[in-house]
Amino acid sequence: MKSNHEIDFIIHGDDMQFVEIELDPAETVIAEAGSLMMMDDGIHMEAIFGDGSGQQSSGLMGKLMNAGKRILTGESLFMTAFTNEGSGKRKASFAAPYPGKIIPVDLHAAGxxxxxxxxxxxxxxxxVSVGIEFQRKIGTGFFGGEGFIMQKLEGDGLAFMHAGGTIIRKDLNPGEKLRVDTGCLVAFTPNVNYSIEMVKGVKTFLFGGEGLFFATLEGPGTVYIQSLPFSRLASRVFAAAPRGFGTGGKDEGSAAGSIFNMLKGD
Incomplete structure (x- = not known):
């Protein structure tokens, strides 16, 4: 028997997606702070402390430990719970923070x-519990960027992930290997053997335009890959922005005007 709440959903949009979740009376969905787009009347919104699983047996220290782990991943101490306190069905919608796709995952089917x-x-x-997953080889993890600290979603219900650009799902056979740029790796099932490797040859790093590390994944299992990591998009935007943009040296109106003129070709 499933311990998670069973929810229905619809994903709207193409490249700027949001997910609309339908809640029966007393059903609850948890979400990252700031991801809410809209919700029906009758849904109660509450900040929760910890990993979002709603388990009370861990006590205060357990919740503090779980919340502290979230800080390591750059997330807020708190998550938000949305509960349908009405007598009929209610809907709440959550938007992705940047262009890309929303990936629904049935954790029960994923093991x-x-x-x-x-x-x-x-x-x-x-x-669903939202925790952290440490790479086994600490040394390569520290220098491998995205490879060191990753999130783990545990439970037997539905979870929704978001990634940038186009998303591809790869189902690996036993012994089949796939090498992925660490920033392009979105998620994988726990039976996938995962490691970070250094790119051999200094010339590859200096002149190839790629990072020093990539992720090697060995099947069996399922892997999700994104074509446009947000870090890559942000670095290109920052590099193309006029000098002084966002630094406070100029007023924001003049900086925005410079970008507008640049786009017009002036």
């Missing part, structure tokens, strides 16, 4: 666990 990038989690049915 009760999904490992994903630290900023990939968007929302989930109540009962």
């Amino acid at each position: 009760g666990k999904m490992i994903c990038q630290k900023d990939a989690f968007l929302a989930a049915a109540k009962g």
Whole structure:
């Protein structure tokens, strides 16, 4: 028997997606702070402390430990729970923070666990635990960027992840290997053997335009890959912005005007 709340959903949009979740009376969905787009009247919104699983047996120290782990992934100490306190069905919608796709995952079908990038989690049915997953080789993890600290979603309900650009799902056969740029790796099932490797040859790093590390994943299992990591998009935007943009040296109106003129070709 499933311990998580069972929720229905619809994903709207193409490249700027949001997920609309339908809640029966007393059903709850948890989400990252700031991801709410809209909700029907009759839904109660409450900040929760910890990993979002709603388990009370861990006590205060357990909740403090779980909340502290979330700080390591760059997330807020708190998550938000949305509960339908009405007598009929109610809907709540959650929007992705940047262009890309929303990926629904049935954790029960995935073996009760999904490992994903630290900023990939968007929302989930109540009962799903959002924790952290450490790379086994600490040394390569520290220098491998996204490879060191990842999130883990545990439970038997629905969870929603978000990633940038186009998303591809790869189902790996036993022994089949796939090498992925660490930033392009979104998520994988726990039976996938995962490691970080250094790119051999200094010339590859200096002249190839790629990072020093990539992720090697070995099947069996399922892997999700994104074509446009947000870090890559942000670095290109920052590099193309006029000098002084966003630094406070100029007023924001003049900086925005410079970008507008640049786009017009003036």
